[in-house]
Amino acid sequence: MTTNTVPTRVGAGTTVRPPGRRAHPPMRRREVAGAWTLMFPYIVLLLIGGIIPIGYALWVSFQKSPTLLQPDLTGFGGLNAYAKAFTDFRFAQSFIDIFSVLIIWLPIMIIAVVGLALLVHASPGRFGAIMRFIYYIPGALGGVANLMLWVYLLNPSQSPISGFLHALGLTTIKQVVATDGDLPVILSAMLLLQGLGQWVVTVNGGLNSIPDEILEAASLDGANAWQLAWRVKLPMIRQWIGYAALLNLAYGFQLFLEPYLLNQVASGALPSEYTPTQLGYWFAFVGHDFPAAAAMSVIIVIITLAIGLVVVFRSGLFSVEEH
Amino acid sequence: MSTSTAQSARIGTVRRWDAGRITRIVFMTFVALVFLYPLVGFFAVALRSDAGVAGNTGGFLGLGGLSWSGIQHSWNAIIAYGGLDTPHVYLTWLGNTAFVAVVGGVLALIAALPSGYALARLQFRFQRLILIVTLLAMVMPNTVLVIPLFLEVNAVNAVGELWPVAIIMGFFPFGVYLSYIHFRTAMPHELLEAARIDGLGEVAIFLRIALPISKQAVALVAFFSFVANWTNFFLPLALLTSSFGTQTISVGIQSLISSSPLFNPTAAAGTPIKLYMPELALATAISTIPLLIVFIVAQRFLIRGQTVGAVKG
Numbered sequence: 001m002t003t004n005t006v007p008t009r010v011g012a013g014t015t016v017r018p019p020g021r022r023a024h025p026p027m028r029r030r031e032v033a034g035a036w037t038l039m040f041p042y043i044v045l046l047l048i049g050g051i052i053p054i055g056y057a058l059w060v061s062f063q064k065s066p067t068l069l070q071p072d073l074t075g076f077g078g079l080n081a082y083a084k085a086f087t088d089f090r091f092a093q094s095f096i097d098i099f100s101v102l103i104i105w106l107p108i109m110i111i112a113v114v115g116l117a118l119l120v121h122a123s124p125g126r127f128g129a130i131m132r133f134i135y136y137i138p139g140a141l142g143g144v145a146n147l148m149l150w151v152y153l154l155n156p157s158q159s160p161i162s163g164f165l166h167a168l169g170l171t172t173i174k175q176v177v178a179t180d181g182d183l184p185v186i187l188s189a190m191l192l193l194q195g196l197g198q199w200v201v202t203v204n205g206g207l208n209s210i211p212d213e214i215l216e217a218a219s220l221d222g223a224n225a226w227q228l229a230w231r232v233k234l235p236m237i238r239q240w241i242g243y244a245a246l247l248n249l250a251y252g253f254q255l256f257l258e259p260y261l262l263n264q265v266a267s268g269a270l271p272s273e274y275t276p277t278q279l280g281y282w283f284a285f286v287g288h289d290f291p292a293a294a295a296m297s298v299i300i301v302i303i304t305l306a307i308g309l310v311v312v313f314r315s316g317l318f319s320v321e322e323h
Numbered sequence: 324m325s326t327s328t329a330q331s332a333r334i335g336t337v338r339r340w341d342a343g344r345i346t347r348i349v350f351m352t353f354v355a356l357v358f359l360y361p362l363v364g365f366f367a368v369a370l371r372s373d374a375g376v377a378g379n380t381g382g383f384l385g386l387g388g389l390s391w392s393g394i395q396h397s398w399n400a401i402i403a404y405g406g407l408d409t410p411h412v413y414l415t416w417l418g419n420t421a422f423v424a425v426v427g428g429v430l431a432l433i434a435a436l437p438s439g440y441a442l443a444r445l446q447f448r449f450q451r452l453i454l455i456v457t458l459l460a461m462v463m464p465n466t467v468l469v470i471p472l473f474l475e476v477n478a479v480n481a482v483g484e485l486w487p488v489a490i491i492m493g494f495f496p497f498g499v500y501l502s503y504i505h506f507r508t509a510m511p512h513e514l515l516e517a518a519r520i521d522g523l524g525e526v527a528i529f530l531r532i533a534l535p536i537s538k539q540a541v542a543l544v545a546f547f548s549f550v551a552n553w554t555n556f557f558l559p560l561a562l563l564t565s566s567f568g569t570q571t572i573s574v575g576i577q578s579l580i581s582s583s584p585l586f587n588p589t590a591a592a593g594t595p596i597k598l599y600m601p602e603l604a605l606a607t608a609i610s611t612i613p614l615l616i617v618f619i620v621a622q623r624f625l626i627r628g629q630t631v632g633a634v635k636g
Binding site: 033044251254 | 343347352354358360361362368376379384438441442446447448450456458460462464466468471475477490496499526550553554557573580585588607611618
């Protein structure tokens with residue numbers, strides 16, 4: 001893989017250059033000026049799209065929440081907004097909901113991704129490429145199109161699996177989605193279909209970076225395809241599996257689109273604040289409580305940031321950690 | 324890359340029809356059929372009539388029920404949706420989406436290529452910090468920032484307008500990372516030194532030497548950012564929700580769903596246009612056509628850039 005085979009050139013002092021040239025002040029100053037000119041558009045967008053909103057949300061989260069009697073209440077409110085978010089009756093439940101999805105979805109997802117990636121990698125030529133492409137299609141359609149696909153699948157009146165749904169005693173889509181215990185299973189299936197293909201491509205990229213000599217040597221030693229996959233390839237893509245697990249974990253924490261839209265097709269029969277992100281959305285758009293919404297998003301940012309830091313510094317896939 | 328992949332995959336796979344090979348091919352084909360079965364049925368619904376879908380006729384996956392008059396009826400209903408204030412709002416949504424996706428994509432290119440070059444090839448303070456922040460922003464799901472972005476846009480009174488959405492979509496850290504990898508691997512270091520000795524400035528080196536050999540990176544950044552922008556749901560939902568006529572297609576389809584008598588009988592009772600499954604499926608299918616087009620255009624670049632693109636997935 002390009003990211004971990006190319007020696008790093010990040011940070012000062014790592015680049016090997018002819019001695020003397022770099023120390024030449026006017027030339028160095030020109031390089032720095034040129035660098036900042038080239039960086040300028042991105043820095044502006046990074047500030048607008050990343051740094052300022054996080055900083056501003058942090059500031060808003062320490063403001064007083066408006067109340068019914070005082071809708072214009074402002075001023076420093078300390079940790080009030082956080083207390084409000086934490087003590088909301090839906091707060092703990094929304095994290096329990098997320099865990100109930102993650103616990104079903106994540107293990108199946110990782111096993112399926114790794115299994116299919118190994119199978120694709122063992123399939124040379126056109127057949128493997130076509131299979132990989134087919135697995136990729138649902139994810140490429142995007143969130144809302146995928147949701148519509150699931151509405152088609154889950155509506156017993158015209159579903160291609162209506163026999164199965166009728167056998168379970170389900171006759172309307174509202175029943176299918178809102179029957180106790182169904183939602184985590186349905187969400188897991190949706191996330192699986194949506195994410196499987198692109199992660200097969202990713203892990204397959206990791207498999208492609210295994211040097212040919214290693215696979216050749218194992219073959220010469222008499223390893224069959226199964227042993228090659230289990231004993232040689234699998235240990236060598238450990239970091240890719242960890243990467244897939246962590247990024248999907250982070251993805252699970254921000255779940256919004258699927259439960260939000262399923263609630264619409266179930267005519268509101270689901271909890272509208274099923275996940276933490278939905279609860280944050282509720283605070284902002286229904287409760288008009290911006291400090292609580294900001295506090296909620298700061299909490300979610302901290303969780304995903306922690307996962308992100310592990311990925312960037314510990315996964316072994318990004319060269320920044322070599323310093 | 325692809326030839327060595329094929330070779331390495333062939334090693335250890337004995338080229339004859341043994342039990343292992345048959346099992347592998349049967350299993351992979353089975354999984355592919357599980358994926359294709361609902362997709363084919365769904366796109367067939369888009370091409371069937373209301374009565375055909377409601378009555379569950381048309382045989383296997385309804386493929387026998389494809390009807391031209393059904394498509395025309397569905398299309399007319401989609402176009403008529405929107406009422407007097409916002410006539411044929413479906414087309415407006417497509418236009419809005421094209422606007423934010425293209426402007427966001429162009430901004431992503433303008434930002435990603437020079438910064439990726441500077442991060443890979445030049446030395447300056449905070450270089451490593453910027454790279455780490457970029458990687459973090461890349462691996463974090465972009466929806467976690469939507470509420471903070473809403474608060475920011477709300478603070479400048481621009482909620483309900485398209486341009487903040489387009490600008491925010493221009494912030495595309497994955498594109499910066501792609502360009503960074505490209506310039507670290509694809510450009511010979513001697514070229515840069517030679518240009519410096521010839522007296523070219525850093526910006527001129529980027530524009531005249533680095534950029535012309537970067538078609539691959541341009542195609543990848545443009546493709547990934549366009550697709551991400553086109554399918555983005557939560558950002559336009561939060562920033563455009565207050566105004567029906569400025570929504571993007573993904574949020575618009577949600578409006579179509581919520582006004583369908585299938586899911587919301589009371590809200591749909593008063594509207595003259597009834598949207599059933601064929602209308603909803605057709606509206607969805609049409610909205611994926613631009614994705615198909617950019618995929619076909621970008622395909623030859625994607626195959627070569629697949630390993631780099633794989634980092635984000």
